[in-house]
Amino acid sequence: xxxxxxxxxxxxxxxxxxxxxxxxxxxxxxxxxxxxxxxxxxxxxxxxxxxxxxxxxxxxxxxxxxxxxxxxxxxxxxxxxxxxxxxxxxxxxxxxxxxxxxxxxxxxxxxxxxxxxxxxxxxxxxxxxxxxxxxxxxxxxxxxxxxxxxxxxxxxxxxxxxxxxxxxxxxxxxxxxxxxxxxxxxxxxxxxxxxxxxxxxxxxxxxxxxxxxxxxxxxxxxxxxxxxxxxxxxxxxxxxxxxxxxxxxxxxxxxxxxxxxxxxxxxxxxxxxxxxxxxxxxxxxxxxxxxxxxxxxxxxxxxxxxxxxxxxxxxxxxxxxxxxxxxxxxxxxxxxxxxxxxxxxxxxxxxxxxxxxxxxxxxxxxxxxxxxxxxxxxxxxxxxxxxxxxxxxxxxxxxxxxxxxxxxxxxxxxxxxxxxxxxxxxx
Amino acid sequence: xxxxxxxxxxxxxxxxxxxxxxxxxxxxxxxxxxxxxxxxxxxxxxxxxxxxxxxxxxxxxxxxxxxxxxxxxxxxxxxxxxxxxxxxxxxxxxxxxxxxxxxxxxxxxxxxxxxxxxxxxxxxxxxxxxxxxxxxxxxxxxxxxxxxxxxxxxxxxxxxxxxxxxxxxxxxxxxxxxxxxxxxxxxxxxxxxxxxxxxxxxxxxxxxxxxxxxxxxxxxxxxxxxxxxxxxxxxxxxxxxxxxxxxxxxxxxxxxxxxxxxxxxxxxxxxxxxxxxxxxxxxxxxxxxxxxxxxxxxxxxxxxxxxxxxxxxxxxxxxxxxxxxxxxxxxxxxxxxxxxxxxxxxxxxxxxxxxxxxxxxxxxxxxxxxxxxxxxxxxxxxxxxxxxxxxxxxxxxxxxxxxxxxxxxxxxxxxxxxxxxxxxxxxxxxxxxxxxxxxxxxxxxxxxxxxxxxxxxxxxxxxxxxxxxxxxxxxxxxxxxxxxxxxxxxxxxxxxxxxxxxxxxxxxxxxxxx
Ligand code: SF4
Numbered sequence: 037x038x039x040x041x042x043x044x045x046x047x048x049x050x051x052x053x054x055x056x057x058x059x060x061x062x063x064x065x066x067x068x069x070x071x072x073x074x075x076x077x078x079x080x081x082x083x084x085x086x087x088x089x090x091x092x093x094x095x096x097x098x099x100x101x102x103x104x105x106x107x108x109x110x111x112x113x114x115x116x117x118x119x120x121x122x123x124x125x126x127x128x129x130x131x132x133x134x135x136x137x138x139x140x141x142x143x144x145x146x147x148x149x150x151x152x153x154x155x156x157x158x159x160x161x162x163x164x165x166x167x168x169x170x171x172x173x174x175x176x177x178x179x180x181x182x183x184x185x186x187x188x189x190x191x192x193x194x195x196x197x198x199x200x201x202x203x204x205x206x207x208x209x210x211x212x213x214x215x216x217x218x219x220x221x222x223x224x225x226x227x228x229x230x231x232x233x234x235x236x237x238x239x240x241x242x243x244x245x246x247x248x249x250x251x252x253x254x255x256x257x258x259x260x261x262x263x264x265x266x267x268x269x270x271x272x273x274x275x276x277x278x279x280x281x282x283x284x285x286x287x288x289x290x291x292x293x294x295x296x297x298x299x300x301x302x303x304x305x306x307x308x309x310x311x312x313x314x315x316x317x318x319x320x321x322x323x324x325x326x327x328x329x330x331x332x333x334x335x336x337x338x339x340x341x342x343x344x345x346x347x348x349x350x351x352x353x354x355x356x357x358x359x360x361x362x363x364x365x366x367x368x369x370x371x372x373x374x375x376x377x378x379x380x381x382x383x384x385x386x387x388x389x390x391x392x393x394x395x396x397x398x399x400x401x402x403x404x405x406x407x408x409x410x411x412x413x414x415x416x417x418x419x420x421x422x423x424x425x426x427x428x429x430x431x432x433x434x435x436x437x438x439x440x441x442x443x444x445x446x447x448x449x450x451x452x453x454x455x456x457x458x459x460x461x462x463x
Numbered sequence: 464x465x466x467x468x469x470x471x472x473x474x475x476x477x478x479x480x481x482x483x484x485x486x487x488x489x490x491x492x493x494x495x496x497x498x499x500x501x502x503x504x505x506x507x508x509x510x511x512x513x514x515x516x517x518x519x520x521x522x523x524x525x526x527x528x529x530x531x532x533x534x535x536x537x538x539x540x541x542x543x544x545x546x547x548x549x550x551x552x553x554x555x556x557x558x559x560x561x562x563x564x565x566x567x568x569x570x571x572x573x574x575x576x577x578x579x580x581x582x583x584x585x586x587x588x589x590x591x592x593x594x595x596x597x598x599x600x601x602x603x604x605x606x607x608x609x610x611x612x613x614x615x616x617x618x619x620x621x622x623x624x625x626x627x628x629x630x631x632x633x634x635x636x637x638x639x640x641x642x643x644x645x646x647x648x649x650x651x652x653x654x655x656x657x658x659x660x661x662x663x664x665x666x667x668x669x670x671x672x673x674x675x676x677x678x679x680x681x682x683x684x685x686x687x688x689x690x691x692x693x694x695x696x697x698x699x700x701x702x703x704x705x706x707x708x709x710x711x712x713x714x715x716x717x718x719x720x721x722x723x724x725x726x727x728x729x730x731x732x733x734x735x736x737x738x739x740x741x742x743x744x745x746x747x748x749x750x751x752x753x754x755x756x757x758x759x760x761x762x763x764x765x766x767x768x769x770x771x772x773x774x775x776x777x778x779x780x781x782x783x784x785x786x787x788x789x790x791x792x793x794x795x796x797x798x799x800x801x802x803x804x805x806x807x808x809x810x811x812x813x814x815x816x817x818x819x820x821x822x823x824x825x826x827x828x829x830x831x832x833x834x835x836x837x838x839x840x841x842x843x844x845x846x847x848x849x850x851x852x853x854x855x856x857x858x859x860x861x862x863x864x865x866x867x868x869x870x871x872x873x874x875x876x877x878x879x880x881x882x883x884x885x886x887x888x889x890x891x892x893x894x895x896x897x898x899x900x901x902x903x904x905x906x907x908x909x910x911x912x913x914x915x916x917x918x919x920x921x922x923x924x925x926x927x928x929x930x931x932x933x934x935x936x937x938x939x940x941x942x943x944x945x946x947x948x949x950x951x952x953x954x955x956x957x958x959x960x961x962x963x964x965x966x967x968x969x970x971x972x973x974x975x976x977x
Contacts, residue, residue, distance in 0.1 A: 059539065060522045064498020068848070086558035091473040092501045095509075108468045110687030114588045116464050117562070126464035134466065150559035151527070184499030184525040194573060360543075392546060411503030411515065444704045 049376040051365060051385050058390025061411055062340060062365060063427075064183030065191025066147065067096045071431065072195055073106040075216040078142035078244045080134065081107040084127065084159060085149030095429070106141070108134075112151055123157055124165075130168055135174055142245045143174065145195060148180035175245060177202065187365040189263035189430060190339045191217060196240055199376065200270035203240075206250035211297065212238045212276065214267055215260035218433040223286075225260075225436055228294060231311035232303045240267075251276050256300055260284060262375070263342035265368045282374045285343075286350035286440050287319035292374070304397065315437035322441025323354055329448040329455070331356030333404035336397075339363035339389050340409050340426040346375045347407075347429070347443075348383065355444050359383035360401045363394065405451060422450050424425060464501050469821060471776035471799050473583035473838055476557045477502050477857060478595025481654075481678070482603065483553060484626035485518040488658040490549035492540045494532070494560035495566050497522040510627050513688040517544040523560075533565045540571050544578065550659040551607065552576070552782060555583035579659070579782070591799075593677045593751070593777050596625055600654055601681035607662040610690070613669055617716055617843055620647040620686075621666040622694070623679025624655035629754070629838040631655055638699070639793045642672075645712065645720050646730045674698070674853070676753055677777060700757035702765050702858045721909075723781060727855040729862045733765060741866070745946060747772035747813040749796070749804055749822055750837025752780020754852075757960035758786050758817050758836050758861075763791070765858075766865060770794065773813050774804065798886050801825070812945030820844070831945075832868030836861075926952055931965045950975045 051052045066089055069081045090109035098351050112131050117121040127146075135141060144166070146159045163178040170176065179198040181191040183416040198212065211234055213225065222239070229237050238249045251257075253275035259268065262283050281296035282289045291312060297306050326432065344364045351357040357380070363386040364372070376385075386394075391412075398406055399419070406416055406423045413423040424447055434443040475492060483491040484506050493499070498521050507510045521539045523532045544552060554567040557882040568582025581602050585595050600623075621638060624631040632655070639649050650668035651661045665686060673683045683694040699708035713720040732738065746768045748755050752775040762768040773788040774796030775781070788795035796807050805825045808816060808928050814823045816833040820841045826833030832896045836842050838853075851857040928936070932951075939947045947968070954971035955963050 058522075060497040061500050061519055062501070063498050063501055064496065066498065067501075084464075087467075087470065087472075087591065088476075088499060089559050089936040090467045090470050091477065094469055095501055095505060105468060108466050110464045111467050112588060117588060123464065130464055130466050136924060150498070151562060152529070154559055154562045182525075183496035184523065184528065187497065196723060259850070336648060344810060392542075409504075410508050412507070414507040414513055415515045 046360075046381045047377040048379040048381055048383065048385055049369075049373055051376075051381060054384055056386060056388040056390040056393065058388075059392065060187070060389045061338070061391040061409055062389070063096060063188040063409070064092070064150075065181035065188065065194055066092055066138050066149065067182075067188055068181065068191030068195060069093060069107045069147065069247045070325045071098050072192060072216055072241070076104075076143065076241050076243065078140060079145060079291075080082075080132070080138065080141045080143075081147055082134065083107070083109040083135060083147045084148055084152045084157060085109055085112065085147075086151045087111055089149045089151075092193040092247075104181065106138075109169050112270075114457075117240075120155065120157060123155075124162060127157075127162055128169075131176075135170060140343045141145065142175065144170075144174055144176045145198075146176065146178040147191075148178065148185075149338075150184050150401075153180060153184060155373075162165045175202070188265075189261070189343075192261070193264045196264060197266040197270045199240065200251065200267060200274060203274070204250040205274075206252040206415060207254055208250075208252070209254040209256075210236060210238055210250075211301070212240060212249065212251060212255050212257040212271070213260060214240045214257055215273070216241055217435060219258055220433045221433045225439055228311055228315070228436070229297070229441045232294070232298055232301070232307055234301050234303070246358055256427075258297055259371065262346050262368075262371050263370060265366070268371065277369070280335065280370065280374055282349065282378060283343075283346040284435050285317060285346050285443060286354045287316055287323060287437060288354055288378075289346060289350060289375075290319070290436050290440065291316060292378075301417055312437075318439040319437040322442050326441045326444035326448050328357035328416075329451045330405075330444065334358045334360050334401075335405045335407065336360045336401060336403035337362045337364075338391075338394060338406070338408040338412065338426070339365040339386070341405075341430055342366060342368075342372075343429055344407070345379065345428075349379045350443065350445060351376060352380055355447070357405075360396075360403050361386060361391065361397060363387070365389070394405025405447060407447075424450050465801075465866065469801050471801070471819065472592035473502070473505075474558055474587050475590045475592060475598070476555060476583075476587065477746050478592040478678070479553065479555060479583055479585060479599040479661065480506070480516055480518055480626050481596045481625040482599045483518060483593070483663070483870070484512070484820075484831055485515075485628075485654040486603075486659075487617060488550040488660070489517060490542050490543055490547050490552045491518045491579050492554045492567070492571065493518055493557060494536050494555070494558035494565060495520045495522070496524070496559050499557050499559075506626055510726075510845050511842070517547065517549070520904075521560075526771025528563065532560075532563055533570055534563055534613055536567055537574060538890050540567075540576075541574060544576055549577060549578065551579040551603075553581045553583055553603065555585055556587075558587035567689075573683060577874050580607055591777075593779065596678040597681050600625075600679060601657075602686060603654070603662055604665060604682040605685060607659050608665045608690070609663040610731045611664070611667050614650055614667050616648055617646065618650040618668045619712075620665050620671045620692075621652040622671050622673050623675035623677070623682050624652060624680050625654070625675075626722070627838070628655075628675065628678070629840055630850060630852045631675070631843070633849055634853040636849070636854050637851035637854040638672065639673065639739070641699075641709075641722070642712075644722060645833050646707065647716070647864075648713070652706045666692070668692060670694065670712075672712075672926075677751055677779070698753050698757055699853045700754065700857060701761040702727065702855075704757055705854055705858065709887060711820050716883065723745070724855065729765060729858040732859075732862050733767070734751055738767075738836075738866075742767045744869070745771045745813045746815045746817055747808055747811055748836075749774045749776070749816070750819045751775060751777050752784045754837035755780075757852075759787055759791065760968065761858075761861060761865075762817065766862075768815075770801075771813050772807060774798065781847075805829075811864075812949050814943065814946065817865070834868050836864070837971070906943065926955060926961060926963060929965070932963045932968050935965050947972070 101426045148159050159178040163176045166176040177196040177198050242249045251274045254278035258279045279296050283293040284290040284293040348362040361384040366388045413425045433439050506516045530789045554571040563637050568938050571580045673694045687694045697708040700706040775784045776799040791841045801821045815825045824835045950973040
């Protein structure tokens, strides 16, 4: 199987990392609810927090998903802060009300926030109490999406990690694929794995609570997202083994990811080729078209979703870009190592953030494309930089072969747009 | 604890950000966790500002909590002052920092900065965004305003315009022009566009124009008390209100003011015959208190609508809005729970909603046209074009805004005439809204889809629609069907009927004919 070769110049795995601690310009983990609640169709996410938390969810969602969404915020009020006992009573009452109104809900996540953590409202205890009360119809779990504990995509990690201890035990040798993917992408992945004769494949998160995801000592798991560090640890605690691989972005990443699984399950070369050759060729063609405007250009990543390292690998190796700085909120060697190995040496790898200093660096470097959060994109555009806002990368289907061209397109569109607009005043 | 899905207002520190972002030369040091930086996107994405809000967040993390979040705050404040060189800073806490009680005001004071430090005390667990803006602006004015002689020519300040305000940018421009026509200079407009040095000059004006009571009233009252500057009470949104506003300024300045109304088009547009169809359209009005009050008057006196519901989400305005509703023979809906608003709209089945972006969504769901008249609004309500709400041009803009979502006069007749036509069928909606036609399913909420007859519980009575009546009802165009159903049921109930037949429908129609 043709596993991508390490770059001759050496990768970035051992490159010195610029570690920064200062003002961060990132979302908190609550944001993950916006895509998780679409994925888990019988789950409700109840944030126990403040008006700020509710406002964040509403603003980050961009447009309001009307009808009643399957998330909400139980806003703490003065009285809840005064007495924790009362806060628990209040929470029970809100949950009772919610569950009686929404009989379709089978799993309820109590999501901790900064305020609930600072006042030490024990949501784990609350979840246990409420599980007993509402069993067997509803399972109640808890995790923290707070900004003092989690950065943006870490919310999904915390959510999946809290589900691992309650997954049923299995002795079967099964593949578990971990990470919330859009349905269309998930189906493509399952088709590819099935074509290699790998199955049954279990998914975390599953669409519904009573689907058959289980874990045990013979489980091997693959991650589809680079931000699932805690889930990785939780699965290892259950005896499962991680199939280490680059992440399935782009043709090369997808092939490497599938090849690692194929090797684990002893899939022969011919079968692998039969399953992947056609989509690989399509992906290459699509990338070639979409990356016409990317080739030879430079890119600078602000830390946001932990997707930065795998995406930098994709843009540099498959789209012909050079990376100037690749910032990630956290770097986790077991997860990011394989992508760092492939990322050609050269860029500054940075972890954490001091946003003002990073802005100084980006202004000095003047990259052709800056990947950053929503708060920074327009101000940087106004300074003449071309930007791609990073949140779209977690809201859009970008994994695996058939989306590889779209992924390159997400980056090339801002550059192309800048070249098509003719707005300068006549001289 | 209260379960909330969508909110009309953010937390109070977002109000403070609206003031800071509106101003120049002011910086806000906010003790807050990293996730709270989401608020930047309200300004950079929704309002499309091309600068970051002047806010430094301390972004403390869990590991800092045990040790020293106070030092973190002091470092952030010192760095921000060194980097941005503001003329003054405001300092405060978000909801989480309020709980750890670091006292940002005291900490910043202790730094011995050579610029004014204005501490904000915004109770996050009690108050909301508008309060935060109002209080912040008041504290800034109180700290920075300096006693000084009045300007030689008559001048006023414009108070209350902020960042992320609904059409504030254009209202300021429109009023500045209107006042210039009256021979009055604008001394300072604040917070929008003002520097701390400008705030110091506020007392030089002869009076204040309070544009938005929500965000400027405390400052206006304080300036009145401290510097004897009267402030205007009429908010000039609509034709009548603009004329009253000019009269009020005449009283304040003791001058006979003459204004050229040649740019004002609303009166003729609303009197011209095509507008006849607007008569008696039943509208529901919801938003912030100021805009709701202005639009209630416009709806009744300038558009000829029938106002069937009035309410606001900001409790600070509950009293005036209740009084206003009473004047309209209604009971005001004061709530920040959008589900309660949706329920009220569903019950009243208005023909049109004047509301915020929340009501726009409600309208979409119920198949009722909606015009946006108040914050909160989304990115499409920050138009590139000049589009004020205040003054004469504001009135023109509002006329267009209010008729845009409706089916036009002539078209309304055609729809009725060609009911069975495949292109004109009423589910197609207004012809000028290609992509946004209300879907037939949208009316499901109003229309029970039971096959032959619809059973509805009205109080203790059970009302049955007979098949022929139900069929007849379907022939009535969608934009008046809700009203026809309601009227018929009310009529049937008043007659003690339990069954509605085709005859009942037409008897009710005759009864309510106007
Ligand atoms: S950072 Fe904390 S307080 Fe702010 S929205 Fe996130 S969880 Fe809520």
